[in-house]
Amino acid sequence: MIYQRFTWLTVLRVLLLVANVLLLTWIFGDDRLFFNQIIVFLVLVLQVVELIRFVNHTNRELSRFFLAIKYNDFSVTFKRTPLGSSFSELQNSMAEIIDAYKQVKIEKEAQYHFLQLLVSQLAVGVVSLQRDEVSLINSTAERLMGIQGLKNWKLIRQLHPALVQEIESLGDAGRKVIEVRSDAGNKIVSVDVTTLVILNQPHKLITLQDINSEIEQKEIEAWHKLIRILTHEIMNSVTPIASLTETMQTMLKDKEGRQKSLHDIDEETVGDILFSLATIHKRSDGLLDFVENYRKLTRVPKPAPEQVNLHVFFSTIEKLMQQTLVRDNIALTILVEPSDLNATFDPTLIEQVLINLITNSRHALENRPDKRIELKAHAKDNTLRIEVTDNGKGIPEKELQEIFVPFFSTKKEGSGIGLSLSKQIASLHGGTLKVSSIPNQGATFYLQLPAKRN
Template identity: 55%
Template structure:
């Protein structure tokens, strides 16, 4: 192609040279004035033609790149207009335009598919670029009551909590009351920077039905356990009361005279009253424990250095652990590791977990409890590990239910109280266990 272009340029230069030579000869002939003017005009036209020919490729390339820049695919390139020398270049340009056009079509198809997919999701998605809503799917429009609008100020006016969330980021549970209905939204806000633009992504999920279902299940479990405990106390009380009545009543239903009541009968009545008294005290104790679950004090938050904190608990529990021949150790990942919490409440949680470990280790040799503290992702974790009997799989889902206990003498409020305390701290408690080998309880706090 370059060779052909060079030949075309050489031909035009040769013609220019011939024209110059003839023009010079004509100028020397005074009688050929008009011929000189004509040749001068021809010379100028040849120069213009040469300049146009040389720059035609640049103009065509400029037009091509502008078409690509603006996505204009209707540009026409006439093959052969400048001769065969540019046919290969023009063909390449057309192929590039076709390929770019195909890429843009595929990109638009992917975008439309993504839009369709996002609109089908039951989770609301809102993308904010600067102070404008770049994307909002149908679920988000419904949850935010913002059908057909992309005005962020208007959406915030209808949902004031969005302004707070945009400033804080993170996750929250928002309860909305509209038109006599309640909606519970799990909201998560995050931000990212893409192509030098700041984007804020908000996801919203209506979990009201799930919360209601969990609440119903929790009430069923609680009522089942309450019924079991109350029946265990009330049934013998009713039975003993009926027995005492029969001891003091004739067959005809009349009250027995005093002289008919024997010493043995009085002894039986006294035994029955003592039993009723004990069962009544047990029932009162049970109710008091239930009340304790609803009276957890609000945490007084302060920084707690975990290394001395865990060593204090170890020192406190050591005498009892020595009696049980249990070795206890502490492992803290870094000396400066700390949490912000209520030391009294968290100490109560850990002591309760250690007490459970002591029970789990009663039939174990080489008994061991380890208190660990470390960072994991965005959390500070305190772990209470023991190599005891473990927890059976069918009990794992019930151990945090109030009054559920695997111990015959257990109250069943320790773990549920611990879970409530962790919830008040904005944290969580989790458990893993291998029956017959080990158990670990994890107290998860937000990273400091």
């Protein structure tokens, strides 16, 4: 509608201009109409000026409109008296667009302030980086990082170089636990880095969480479990020793509680005393073995990493276990992907872990048909993953949370330190040891190491 009105009004003005030119041409040169010629000429000039102003008015209004949009100038108005009724609809439309854009801007600002308020209430620290500029940070992050009001990452790097170096070592994505040192005390902080691309611009999102309380709680729970098991094992040995000691004292005293003479002690009493002493000796040896196993847990040597070819490494383990596996009629399958995979770790310690895991699988395969154990290794993103899988009786769900606790064992002859020792060795390598199992179908242990490979 606006375009049609503008076109018709422009055509009308052009036609009047042409008519005026023709009229001027017709009367030009007639001395009798000299003043008429001057009047017609002046009218022609006014028509040209008015036509130019009429055409340029739309351009000026559009220019003001676009500049207002560009510079977020919402004070501009288009509700002035138009030059013609054709501009009324155009100006009203531009005014409505400005109002709508202003409303969108207000809503955007409201959402941004709501986001800031929401982020500020989080117990998790949040930092958003665009290059070296901090576009968003909450009070929790400022407290955990020990910064107040800093919006430039370079300044934060200068203030806390060690902390920033730890965060930047994660690159565009990653997660790690770091220790933040400050005058108020040291904190254990879990850091998670994620990079998002918004409008072709990378935005790095850093989240920080103080996990001191969680770690302390886990440590307390671990101590409670350990103390419970230690108490159980010690009581199992001390209780019969105390009972037998009391029994022997009874056998060596008369009814009045006086010590018996040698001629009052018969052969049967001597035999009972010898049996009790042998039992005490056996329980004492068991207690000593228990203490020695505990010492093993606390004296794991520091790993001495070296480059290892996984296929050769697995072949060595196969030779060590071959006689036992053949005797128990167990088939061991080795799979390394790729076949020439190399990794860096302590082969002696990891060998001990794998022997423990294979031994556990061997016990789980007792009285099972078609006994199979699979030893598998593969690598991804500088992480080595070794899996030990069997098709044995599996692990009950209630025991999955306990099997890595020191001295917890489901076998009568088991010491209960194999898996806890294996988990400790994995942790010393900076890795993890986990398990998944389906009862009556088998179990898989996952040893994951952050091992650099070639």
